[in-house]
Amino acid sequence: MAFLGALRNQSGMSGAELGQVIVDSYISEDERIVDDQARADFIGRGSPLDSLFGAPSVPSAEQVTRQLIQNVTLTVADLGALPS
Secondary structure (H helix, E strand, O other), rough: OOHHHHHHHOOOOOHHHHHHHHHHHOOOHHHHOOOOHHHHHOOOOOOOOOOHHOOOOOOHHHHHHHHHHOOOOOOOOOOOOOOO
16 A cells, blocks of 8 residues: 555645555555565465476566556546536
8 A cells, every 4th residue: 555655755635646646556566566475476376385396487566567557447536526
């Protein structure tokens, strides 16, 4: 939840700014992607026995990010701009 750090550092940001930070960091700063062990678990290669049996290496954070952004859509919408 990288957006919490941004909110802590800039507590006066608007809801729109916070929403944009959440969208921008949703995949690229996800702990399941940036942490090597969490990424291995996330893609199903987290078993300690993998290395004993010559399992392929875990893809990089950049590779996983590129793959995920092809299938994820996030939007920030200002509901106040919509008619009642």
